[in-house]
Amino acid sequence: DGGITQSPKYLFRKEGQNVTLSCEQNLNHDAMYWYRQDPGQGLRLIYYSQIVNDFQKGDIAEGYSVSREKKESFPLTVTSAQKNPTAFYLCASSILGSRLNTGELFFGEGSRLTVL
């Protein structure tokens, strides 16, 4: 079945460590996104990519890094520079829309990161 797979579902990290969250999609979508969700704050955009080997910062990119070497994959690295990394991270993808409309986003099941 087509969809988006995020892993791991739960991750624990010690302070000062980098961690990488995986996001893979088999929907043949060009655009992929990473959002962070904190309680009561909705979703905030970290990074997005519209094409392989290209990506743009979102509202809260500091302390995060991404790569887009393959169309299917968009991993997110949470670096030690991220001051408050404990959160629920959501990956999404979409068909690359025209400038007139951003279409429906398809989300993975999320990864919950806890810093100990």
Place this chain on the structure above:
Amino acid sequence: SQQGEEDPQALSIQEGENATMNCSYKTSINNLQWYRQNSGRGLVHLILIRSNEREKHSGRLRVTLDTSKKSSSLLITASRAADTASYFCATDPQTEANNLFFGTGTRLTVIP
């Protein structure tokens, strides 16, 4: 911020009643979308309404859009316990290509 704001933040109703959630936003948009999220899960797309549309239906869902007031509403009719979830509006602003901005959500509880 270009985020939408949902109202109310939380809503509790009895099974069979209708639930109405509202979303207000600040910028001109191409479309507005509603998503549902069960606790600890990913978001699921419910419905998309374009800026030139005023009302749209999908099953028990009815969405309205008033671009002059920069607001939208989501109505769930004949609610069921399985409708218990958080509901988010997301706006596609005209000034940003291929980005959606999400509100803080309405937490709906349907009591059996």
